[in-house]
Structures are given as structure tokens and as C-alpha cells.
Amino acid sequence: MTHSIKPIMVQGTSTHCGKTSLVAGLCRLFSNWGLKVAPFKSQNMSLNTFVTRDGKEIARATAVQATGAREEPSIHMNPILLKPKSDEMSQLIIHGNAVCDVSAKEYFLSDKFQHMKMTAIHQSIHVLKSEYDLIIAEGAGSCAEPNLREIDVVNMGVAHELQARVFIVGDIDAGGVFASFLGTMKILELTDRGTRG
Numbered sequence: 001m002t003h004s005i006k007p008i009m010v011q012g013t014s015t016h017c018g019k020t021s022l023v024a025g026l027c028r029l030f031s032n033w034g035l036k037v038a039p040f041k042s043q044n045m046s047l048n049t050f051v052t053r054d055g056k057e058i059a060r061a062t063a064v065q066a067t068g069a070r071e072e073p074s075i076h077m078n079p080i081l082l083k084p085k086s087d088e089m090s091q092l093i094i095h096g097n098a099v100c101d102v103s104a105k106e107y108f109l110s111d112k113f114q115h116m117k118m119t120a121i122h123q124s125i126h127v128l129k130s131e132y133d134l135i136i137a138e139g140a141g142s143c144a145e146p147n148l149r150e151i152d153v154v155n156m157g158v159a160h161e162l163q164a165r166v167f168i169v170g171d172i173d174a175g176g177v178f179a180s181f182l183g184t185m186k187i188l189e190l191t192d193r194g195t196r197g
Contacts, residue, residue, distance in 0.1 A: 005035070007164035011139035011155055013180040017171035020061045023138045027069035030134055038132040039065030040162075042121045043080040043140065043154040045090070056096020057081060065138075076124035080117055080153070082107075094120050108151055117153045125161055137162060144187035156188070 050063035
């Protein structure tokens with residue numbers, strides 16, 4: 001393995017804009033080129049899950065991407081999984097194991113959970129970088145959410161952790177795609193400027 005290829009991350013201007021399918025396709029493309037490729041989604045929210053060979057639970061979408069890469073699905077490809085139980089409560093699964101039920105407020109605002117999430121993400125990134133030639137990561141929802149920037153564990157925050165090249169995609173069928181690209185880039189620019197002081 002070369003370990004020298006910069007990770008790729010696919011983020012979106014919105015939810016349901018094709019990120020998952022694009023990552024699966026890229027996984028197959030780079031696998032066809034002879035690389036050992038790992039998909040990665042640091043945090044997923046889904047009831048559609050997949051049980052790995054060792055009996056752990058990850059998002060089915062990530063397992064499909066692993067199949068695209070011709071690799072065995074692994075907990076490190078999806079270290080954090082939230083399974084909704086109600087509008088306000090989800091089951092938190094870390095590295096394939098159920099940890100607890102958690103409210104949205106607690107999950108997003110608690111320092112304890114933020115530390116827990118980042119520890120799991122760091123561990124998984126370390127494992128994937130040591131075992132694969134290339135990581136192709138997927139963001140979630142819109143990457144331009146300034147209200148979530150401080151607690152981001154799935155978009156630009158993870159891109160920074162991966163030191164990834166980021167590609168932003170949009171859905172032209174939904175209409176307004178060029179405005180969504182422009183708005184996304186402007187918000188990212190302003191947010192980054194504010195972060196740097």
C-alpha cells in the first residue's frame with residue numbers, strides 16, 4: 001500500500017443531493033484502478049443498518065459503498081450511528097455497539113458526547129489510514145451550516161481531521177443549484193473568515 005494518496009471528501013449543498021451514490025461510484029472507480037479504498041462517514045443517522053461480519057452495526061449506505069470498493073464493511077467506515085427512536089431521542093451506536101439513548105440537545109451540546117464522538121472519529125481515521133491506500137469520505141446534509149460549525153463532526157471539521165480534498169456537489173434536478181453553490185461557498189468563506197478572527 002502507498003499510504004500517500006490524499007483523502008477525498010464529498011460534501012453537499014443540501015441533503016439528498018447524491019453524495020452517497022457518488023462516493024460509492026468513486027470507491028468502485030479507484031478500486032478498478034488497483035487501490036485499496038475505504039469509504040468513510042463519521043456520523044450517520046439512519047434506521048437502515050447493516051451487521052458486519054463481527055456482529056457490529058453500521059449504516060447500510062456505508063456498507064453499500066464498501067461493496068463498491070470491494071472491501072469488507074467495517075465499523076471504522078462509520079464510527080458513529082444514530083438510530084432515531086422519536087423526534088427528540090436516538091440510540092447512539094459507537095463502533096458498532098449501542099451506547100445509550102440520547103436526546104438531540106444532549107448529543108449536540110454536551111461536552112461529554114462531543115469528546116466521545118471525536119475520540120471515536122480519530123481512532124477510526126487512524127485505522128483506515130493505516131490499512132487503506134485511499135479514504136473517500138461523505139459529509140452529511142449541507143456543509144454550510146454556520147450554526148453547527150463549532151460542533152461539526154461530519155463535514156468541514158472531519159475534512160480538516162482527514163486533511164482531505166473536498167468536492168461539493170448539488171442536485172440540479174431540484175432547481176436553484178447554481179444559487180445553492182454560490183450561497184454555500186459564500187457562507188463557507190464568511191464562516192472561515194470568522195473562525196480565523
